Amino acid sequence: MTITTAGPYDRSVYPTAAASWEKGRAAGIHDGYDEGYLRGRANAIVARTKATFPFRSIHVLYVVSGKGLPYSPLDEAVITTLQSMTAQVTVTDPRQPVADIAAQLRPNLMLALDGMDLPLEQVAAVRQLGITTAVWLTDDPYYTDMTTKIVTHYDHVFTLEMNCIELYRQLGCSSVHYLPFGAFPTHYFPLSSPVPAKHEISFTGSAYWNRIYFFNPIMPQLTARNIKINGIWWDRLPDYQSYGDKIELGRWMSPNETNDLYNGSKIMINLHRSHQDDSVNNNALKLPAASPNPRTFEICACGTLQLTDTRDDLARFYKPGEEIETYNSQQELLEKIEFYLTHEKERREIALRALERTLREHTYGHRVNQLLSIASP
Template sequence: MSIKHRKKRNFHTPVLSLADQARKNGQHAGYDAGKEEGYLRGRANYIVNCAQEPLPFRQIHVLYVSSGKGFPYSPLDEAIMATLQGMVAQVTLTDPRQPVSEIALQNRPDLVLVLDGMDIPLEHIDAIRQAGIPTAIWLTDDPYYTDMTMERVHHFDHIFTLELNCVELYRQSGCASVHYLPFAAFTNHYFPITTPSPLHRDVSFIGSAYWNRVYFFNPIMAQIMSHNTVFNGIWWDRLPGYEAYGEKIEHGRWMSPQETNDVYNGTKIVINLHRSHEDDSVNNNHLKIPPASPNPRTFEISASATLQLTDARDDLARFYKPGVEIETYSSPQELLDKVEYYLTHEKERREIALRGLERTLKEHTYGRRINEMLTIIFP
């Protein structure tokens, strides 16, 4: 049969039902999301495994006095103790409930390091100093409780504060050795996981509902919650109409570092909003010293390789480059705008998160901070 006499055939593309088309679109979307997450985790794993500059090991003995306060201070104690044990020849552990001065005089450490120091009897510190043993305190909550810290810092040889604006305060009060030393990321607690996260959220916020946070979020809560969003922390029943959000607000539960890291890893955007220095309902800061320094969560979120949206503090750029290694906002509307933007710009979101991870591992670990401390004390 000639070509021109062949019977014409109609080849029609099958018409998919709406359900089949939706299923197909979902498969493509799931494939794309899995590909993006796989790329992020692969890159993050490479950054984690890159060799970091080694830290010096010192032949010294440190007596570490924990905060004695339990959770949420205990993860800080764990981070410092574990880091010290890998950096010095001997670490002796104790807490404010023990006879610290007797322990120090029996063991004769090269340094007594106290975290927080609000519960330790000051006569113990005085006796240790009189015996010629150097003492140091690492303050945990500046500037929010400076009414109390001002009464204690004079009993120590070296003062380390996580708040830049408190350095001059303590120096002017007569303390000779005062140093700015923020907390950091403990990479045993906060790190990018290598397998797909069991959690899948667009936005997360973890933190107590201080009044400034309630006032900030309340006008935009509906828009934030329109995404796959979860808030966690105590006091969120202060939020007007919080019951309407159901399981989107996990109210009244402290999260362990492991649970927190799981949330960070399973969230596209983690919001950080610092507490206010003017909230007299929880603060003891009658001088109203304003904070300039980032909180510990700043480093912990970035260590988990997720995009952090934080309110800008004056000293933030010392640690991360805004728009490159971290993202900032200065108003509720700007927060909403950037949430919308980064939820639809995966590549930009991912690259900022990875650069933040890399900066954290190079500069903002407890190993780096404690090495800086020991270098000051033992030059």
């Protein structure tokens, strides 16, 4: 008896399997071409969009937030950018005798990030030395119960929330400025090669209650896609256990890991926290938030399409429908996810326009240059 064997792709023996293989091969080639085209154009945009900023012969004493993650990457971004723009940067933290350091080194400017852990007597002592002081607030308007107690102690106040400007001016601050964070291209940038883990849609961030209430009804539709969710408190979801490896719980990702997630996702969802959540906020005034969060700029810096909930001041930074996409309901989010996952060209063009706008206007170089133009003596 003769036994005939066939290879795994012998079309005469396995015609259905062969057809499936050919279809999968064609899809793989198409996806590979699309990704290569996107990455090539993204890297061309990075290469040609090089902003330059003036150099200042000043010495900056920089006081870090002192809070570790997720603030330490912000500190790194500010420090590195300051070092590229000024003659000298001395870095210290709120636990150190900041005023003594200032008295010894005589910097031109003391800049504190966040400032909530820096003793006010230290700030006062620095000002008594005749040294200009500035604070860049990181979490407005969510902790205004505390920030309102410190802002009047600085010469210059910078806030990432436009709705806090008038509040601080009413308190007597004479120099208050709107300065959102931006993208730090060392941390967030388009990768040249594919990342190992790829997802259709992703979200990273803490599971504040407004996010739980928003996502919970549509989790079945989201998990039907190749979704990745990362952050703390996501076990608040009623059916958390059923989502398996779709959720990575309780770990802060490094900037490199976050950049990989952004680059490895076709769509990044952005959903801002609520200004009314008393379980985590210290915002007795219930001051609403109008300005986009730092993640808005970081996602755009990677050449990835962003779907974000609408903020009143978003259009100042990106044109909705051209450089970023927005949603106002769960149904609209699902519809736009479906559309952009099936319309590669439209998704790609919006993402690339956002990348170019970010590099042209919204990096830490742009922000720090603006800060120094106001606060440097």
